[in-house]
Amino acid sequence: MDSFFLWLGMGLFTLVLLCLYRGVFGPGVLNRIAGICAIGTKTLVILLLMGFIYNRVEMFIDISLVYALLNFIGTITVAKYLEMKGEV
Amino acid sequence: MTRVTDDIIIRAVARVMIPFIQLYALYVIMHGHHSPGGGFQGGVILGASFILYLLTHGLEEAKIRMSEIKAGLFSSFGVLIYSGIGLLCLILGSNYLDYGKLSTILKVVPAQARSLGILGVEIGVGITVMAVMFSVFFDISTGGELPEDEE
Numbered sequence: 001m002d003s004f005f006l007w008l009g010m011g012l013f014t015l016v017l018l019c020l021y022r023g024v025f026g027p028g029v030l031n032r033i034a035g036i037c038a039i040g041t042k043t044l045v046i047l048l049l050m051g052f053i054y055n056r057v058e059m060f061i062d063i064s065l066v067y068a069l070l071n072f073i074g075t076i077t078v079a080k081y082l083e084m085k086g087e088v
Numbered sequence: 089m090t091r092v093t094d095d096i097i098i099r100a101v102a103r104v105m106i107p108f109i110q111l112y113a114l115y116v117i118m119h120g121h122h123s124p125g126g127g128f129q130g131g132v133i134l135g136a137s138f139i140l141y142l143l144t145h146g147l148e149e150a151k152i153r154m155s156e157i158k159a160g161l162f163s164s165f166g167v168l169i170y171s172g173i174g175l176l177c178l179i180l181g182s183n184y185l186d187y188g189k190l191s192t193i194l195k196v197v198p199a200q201a202r203s204l205g206i207l208g209v210e211i212g213v214g215i216t217v218m219a220v221m222f223s224v225f226f227d228i229s230t231g232g233e234l235p236e237d238e239e
Contacts (some may be wrong), residue, residue, distance in 0.1 A: 062116070062123055066133060069109060073140050076098065080143055 040071035131217025166216030
């Protein structure tokens with residue numbers, strides 16, 4: 001089962017790289033924000049998979065909760081900043 | 089950044105989520121010596137909940153809950169708890185922040201006194217970090233200009 005989680009994590013890591021490409025080179029600000037948010041959710045799942053691999057999922061679930069929370073607040077902050085600046 | 093948003097979805101989601109965020113922050117502070125976390129991390133989460141409130145409900149409503157003056161008072165109060173516990177240990181005749189001696193006034197065994205002492209220090213650190221996080225965000229988002237009713 002561990003190798004299954006490992007391969008799942010590696011697959012998600014490739015998706016993170018694709019999202020990172022969109023975040024760095026993406027045309028426009030909104031594409032970059034969407035890319036970074038997608039990286040956040042994938043990192044959350046990768047953290048949980050690491051917890052399953054190391055058999056300490058109760059420890060990693062705390063970290064991933066905080067990660068999801070800060071991702072949410074960061075997205076709202078950037079969106080509100082763009083709304084105020086009016087340059088989308 | 090501190091204007092009221094007129095988006096009903098964002099406001100409703102924030103109103104539902106903020107109590108759970110604060111409860112989780114208290115869990116992280118209290119559970120810091122068994123799981124990842126502690127005073128600083130819990131304080132950051134607690135500050136994030138106030139920042140979310142300020143973002144979604146605007147400056148005027150947020151000042152009722154947590155104003156700049158309250159944030160300053162809280163940040164000093166947390167440091168007071170931290171250094172007070174340390175000085176209490178010093179007064180009781182051991183080293184600074186050596187919680188074992190607290191057992192004489194807490195009426196418990198020294199191991200339990202150490203656990204309670206580190207918990208008090210974590211609470212102080214959490215309060216300070218929460219207030220400083222909120223204060224930094226407040227100052228950045230208002231451009232350092234306080235509103236006219238608070239000098």
